[in-house]
Amino acid sequence: MSVERSLVLVKPDGVQRQLTGTILARIEAKGYRIVELKLVEATREVLEKHYEEHVGKPFYEPLVEFMLSGPTVAAVLEGDRVIEGFRSLAGTTDPTTAAPGTIRGDFGRDWGEKVQKNLVHGSDSVESAEREIAIWFG
């Protein structure tokens, strides 16, 4: 067993499209536990910390602006290898080509400069998960 925690976001496009329940249902059906959950209007300060690794990239500012465009659902998941497991459920970054059966593959179709509208975020390592959970849940 390798029990981990992951920070998962249903991004503003997912909340606006009323896919929160569907996304959380997939997480629970997979067997991960939701140990924290809240609906938040993220602040620029939180988002700048969250997306620190992308500062200076051309998509950084549009990404932050998009994340400020509406409420986000933030969750902490717990489970055996949940970090990798959730990223597998989510699918690859570009929803147009994400595999069918994944959240992004089944519900997303934005691409190019709109690829930020890919419904969910999931931590990519144990270190990122710890950092991101502290940012969103203190």
Ligand code: DAT
């Ligand atoms: P992921 O969310 O799959 O971990 P990431 O951490 O590389 O992807 O990027 C964070 C978000 O930034 C991603 O969900 C969508 C957006 N993004 C990534 N690469 C992009 C690009 N080349 N153009 C526009 N937006 C991009």
Ligand code: MG
């Ligand atoms: Mg990432």
